[in-house]
Amino acid sequence: MEMTKIVVPDTPLGLKAHVTWADRHRLRDYAQIGQKLFIQRFVIYSAAILLTGFYYDWGTAAFYFAAVILCELFDFKVFNTVLKRKSLTPRVFRRDMVKVYIGTFLSALTISMFCISIARLQGLGGGHFFPLFMLVSASIFAAMNNHHFLLVLALRLFIYVAAILYIPIRDVVIVQPPLNSEIWMSLFTVLFVLGFIVELARNFLVGYSVQLASRIELENEHKRALSAVDAKTRFLATVSHELRTPLTSIKGALDMINSGVLGKPPDKMGRLLEMAGRNSDRLGDLVGDLLFLQSSDAGHMTLNKERLDLGRLAHEAVEQTLPYAQRVNVTIRVDATPDEHWIEGDKKRIEQVLLNLLSNAAKFSNVGGDVRVTVETLDDQVYLRVRDEGIGIPKGTETHIFEEFFQIDSQDDRQFEGSGLGLSISKRIVEAHGGEITYDSELGVGTTFVVVFDAADTAP
Structure with a gap:
């Protein structure tokens, strides 16, 4: 030039x-x-x-x-x-x-x-x-x-x-x-x-x-x-907002039909409507993730912090993930005693991290696999571990695993679904709380993600 x-x-x-x-x-x-x-x-x-x-x-x-x-x-x-x-x-x-x-x-x-x-x-x-x-x-x-x-x-x-x-x-x-x-x-x-x-x-x-x-x-x-980052941010904001309005209408209509308020649909249509409802939920989650990335890139992430029981949140997140885990034939076990592991954080965002890690662990586990969630407090820090017995993460991807849209299997005919945003969003949320997220993995054996937060006072 x-x-x-x-x-x-x-x-x-x-x-x-x-x-x-x-x-x-x-x-x-x-x-x-x-x-x-x-x-x-x-x-x-x-x-x-x-x-x-x-x-x-x-x-x-x-x-x-x-x-x-x-x-x-x-x-x-x-x-x-x-x-x-x-x-x-x-x-x-x-x-x-x-x-x-x-x-x-x-x-x-x-x-x-x-x-x-x-x-x-x-x-x-x-x-x-x-x-x-x-x-x-x-x-x-x-x-x-x-x-x-x-x-x-x-x-x-x-x-x-x-x-x-x-x-x-x-x-x-x-x-x-x-x-x-x-x-x-x-x-x-x-x-x-x-x-x-x-x-x-x-x-x-x-x-x-x-x-x-x-x-x-x-x-x-x-x-x-x-300029590229700014263009990407504006693109995500525009597309996400344009998708949200019609998607909300579609999801609302499907929810009403599936709930039976308008009458029970024919049996042949019921399965298709349920599938459409699940996929509209997936699209809604994707749009939400895109909007979160856009606000995060623009520096507009707000945290409504309160005193949280991470052990109790882990149990609640496991309960929400169980239907999906059962569908893919994966068992989830949790070892987290309530009322012992306290942190300061935004409940909605911490739940989002837990659900992202659990859904990832279940998704990448082998059929009949076991996912283990543990929470413990050591030296004024609270450790959350999510371990699976799945495919593992290949070496050489350490610098990319938390990048946006990164997929371990990036082929057109890849086996695992997903947008590749979960880990990137989780990392941003954890770091916004002053915490750290890392992982340890062995190919073909499994992966353990570790999230560390500063412990809050045990007394309310």
Whole structure:
């Protein structure tokens, strides 16, 4: 995509007619690193200037100290303005870039003239270690921290390199030493160091460009993911609400017919009507699940918490699941003493978790299988376990088992019915209560789901 390209400014000063995401990121990154290193630069420059005053001339030191302070304050104000700004129009971006170039030019020129002044105070020859060391350090510092804009880095390095070359060349021109003199050696050493600085700057510039491209691509992927989630949420909400109204009418009519209020239907129709009633209940549950997911994704899940007896709820859930378990020839046993295992929770939602786990256990059990439900309290936590002797969960599905619409058997002719929403909804409900849901499974042997809640006080 065009917005994700890392481009070199297309006008002499990089003042574009439009602002890309790369421009915004570069400017903010430049301002952040500049502001972050403000104290560090101030301490380094202050120490260098104090050394100059102590060893050479206090007047020169005072002049450049004032100049450095002014440059740093100007940069700090520019950086602070950039970081506080909420939006960035092309006009504002151009204005900011002009300030960045001005600040770059003034600060680089101040440091260079300061180092040249020290070299002059030192006299001819002598290697000029201190001023050259300051200039080389400033160049390396620029390569490491000013690589966000090519022209900004080039401008700063051009000024530093000019000053670095000026100091030894000035000695060569004035002294005119023989080729075996250390003055020439200083010049050759400077040339060698400049090659290192240029290569260092190139590496940092390329590395930052690659990193920025990756960051922008990640942002684009994140926005596309958010758009997909939003589209899915709106789709679920629309479809669920559109289904609920006619489904409610159909279910109500079937319930009235099956109840005999309108008279007993013919025997041949009775079985079909009962089947239609069961399937309308299934559709109603599916629509309810979809609406729950939609409200959960939108952050609208509300919990009406109260003190609950999880042992009693387990018995009630087993009673509700028994008709289905008997239909698939599965036995459900419960080991949960009432009035002993208390939690704080939404009764309707906790029941939903219990029913989801029980129906799953019965559905995936072998014919004649046994499902065991246990509830116990240990160390201020209440453990609910639902164990089946069914097909088990294959390895490699650990990260998917609680995903929406995930099915262990996803073939078109799969044996087991279901929408694949039960475990995902259960996980959301449990985590909304501050609990945790996990499982342990062995293929062909069975699965145990474990739900953990914080225990409530036993006393009402």
